[in-house]
Amino acid sequence: MDQKTISDEELIALVARNESWALAELYDRYARLVFSLGVRVLNDRSGAEEIVQEVFAKVWLKAGDFETTRGKFSSWLIGIARHQCIDELRRRRVRPTTDGTDVASLRSGAESDPVESAVIAAEQQRIRNALAQIPVEQRQAIELAFFEGLSHQQIADRLDAPLGTVKTRLRLGMQKLRDLLKE
Amino acid sequence: MITEDEVQDLIPAFALGALEPEESAQVQAHLPTCASCRMALAEYQRINEALALSPVQLEPPGSLKAKALKVSMPRVAAPLPKQAGVATTAARSRFSLLTASAIALALVSLLLLAWGFREFSRQLAEQRDLVAVMAYADGPAVTVHGNASAPLAVGKLYLDPDSNVAALITVNMPTLANGQNYQVSLTEPDGTPANGGNFHVDTNGNGWLLIRAPKRLDAYQSVSISPVNENSTGAPVGPPLFQADLNFR
Numbered sequence: 001m002d003q004k005t006i007s008d009e010e011l012i013a014l015v016a017r018n019e020s021w022a023l024a025e026l027y028d029r030y031a032r033l034v035f036s037l038g039v040r041v042l043n044d045r046s047g048a049e050e051i052v053q054e055v056f057a058k059v060w061l062k063a064g065d066f067e068t069t070r071g072k073f074s075s076w077l078i079g080i081a082r083h084q085c086i087d088e089l090r091r092r093r094v095r096p097t098t099d100g101t102d103v104a105s106l107r108s109g110a111e112s113d114p115v116e117s118a119v120i121a122a123e124q125q126r127i128r129n130a131l132a133q134i135p136v137e138q139r140q141a142i143e144l145a146f147f148e149g150l151s152h153q154q155i156a157d158r159l160d161a162p163l164g165t166v167k168t169r170l171r172l173g174m175q176k177l178r179d180l181l182k183e
Numbered sequence: 184m185i186t187e188d189e190v191q192d193l194i195p196a197f198a199l200g201a202l203e204p205e206e207s208a209q210v211q212a213h214l215p216t217c218a219s220c221r222m223a224l225a226e227y228q229r230i231n232e233a234l235a236l237s238p239v240q241l242e243p244p245g246s247l248k249a250k251a252l253k254v255s256m257p258r259v260a261a262p263l264p265k266q267a268g269v270a271t272t273a274a275r276s277r278f279s280l281l282t283a284s285a286i287a288l289a290l291v292s293l294l295l296l297a298w299g300f301r302e303f304s305r306q307l308a309e310q311r312d313l314v315a316v317m318a319y320a321d322g323p324a325v326t327v328h329g330n331a332s333a334p335l336a337v338g339k340l341y342l343d344p345d346s347n348v349a350a351l352i353t354v355n356m357p358t359l360a361n362g363q364n365y366q367v368s369l370t371e372p373d374g375t376p377a378n379g380g381n382f383h384v385d386t387n388g389n390g391w392l393l394i395r396a397p398k399r400l401d402a403y404q405s406v407s408i409s410p411v412n413e414n415s416t417g418a419p420v421g422p423p424l425f426q427a428d429l430n431f432r
Contacts, residue, residue: 049244171195
């Protein structure tokens with residue numbers, strides 16, 4: 001059986017049957033995404049490493065909870081990773097960078113990483129293009145919600161903006177992203 | 184009572200987890216009753232995947248894989264129970280002695296097949312666990328060389344000090360007589376011994392064992408491998424062929 005042709009959903013079902021090689025294959029597919037998300041949220045490589053360990057421990061322990069009827073494995077994994085990052089962020093009460101300065105210092109060599117597949121690179125470019133096309137204040141609201149787990153009110157407090165304005169920005173920004181990513 | 188239009192307006196923020204608890208609960212309660220809202224939510228949840236992919240993609244350090252996958256390494260508190268002996272049955276019946284013998288023979292054959300399959304499945308599971316330990320053990324690999332009794336024998340131990348499980352691979356071990364096998368012994372600093380398990384070697388002298396110690400491996404100071412009788416006494420039939428220190432500190 002060629003491991004590379006096995007779907008994520010088949011692999012997680014094998015993980016639920018204690019097949020450790022299946023967890024290793026899922027690690028190979030998603031560790032970079034989880035690690036990169038951790039660095040983005042926490043602005044800290046060692047913290048991101050802890051996140052990766054915690055996320056894959058959860059995948060191993062909760063594999064039996066995953067149901068294909070409720071969505072893709074990648075969505076489930078991203079949900080776990082994002083919640084883990086945000087919980088850690090809240091615990092640390094650290095203010096992450098939103099202007100990309102610190103992340104940029106970690107950037108050297110990463111975009112020339114030969115391992116990054118052409119498929120992921122193309123998808124990433126599509127997403128960045130879409131984000132670049134929405135107004136910056138809408139993007140800012142979305143990023144605060146996604147990467148920091150802030151609510152409408154917390155975003156309004158952070159940006160010193162009216163609550164209604166924040167709600168509108170977030171809704172319109174997400175609608176625009178939905179339309180751009182559908183194309 | 185929240186309307187569908189109001190829910191549709193809230194769904195983008197709900198997908199991001201940005202709603203206050205009360206609004207979130209209202210949306211959550213509405214969703215099971217409305218297919219179009221569920222479809223809209225699925226569309227917005229796809230944006231979360233895109234957002235997760237948007238940061239600069241950085242390669243995690245190579246050493247992280249073993250740590251992250253350590254959770255999937257086998258953890259066993261006690262040695263495996265010895266396999267039960269095969270039970271044979273004989274049946275008293277109204278049929279002739281020949282028929283009764285044939286039935287008994289068929290039953291014995293079926294039992295042997297079932298036991299064989301169970302043993303095969305057990306061995307397969309053990310080998311999978313052995314490979315997992317070898318791949319992900321987060322400790323030093325210890326090479327042991329045979330003494331004068333087995334000068335060509337070599338063993339490799341893959342250890343995780345935090346665990347009570349280790350993988351042992353041996354080559355060029357002397358073959359033993361019927362009724363004998365090799366026993367792995369672990370010794371604590373105060374001299375207390377513990378049985379790490381028994382294994383056979385094939386005609387080429389190669390063998391393997393998934394060692395299951397009663398305690399974490401870092402409780403032990405040394406390991407040795409000796410030929411023993413397979414019966415319940417497990418008495419040694421010769422001096423240890425291997426002895427090595429386990430230097431965890």
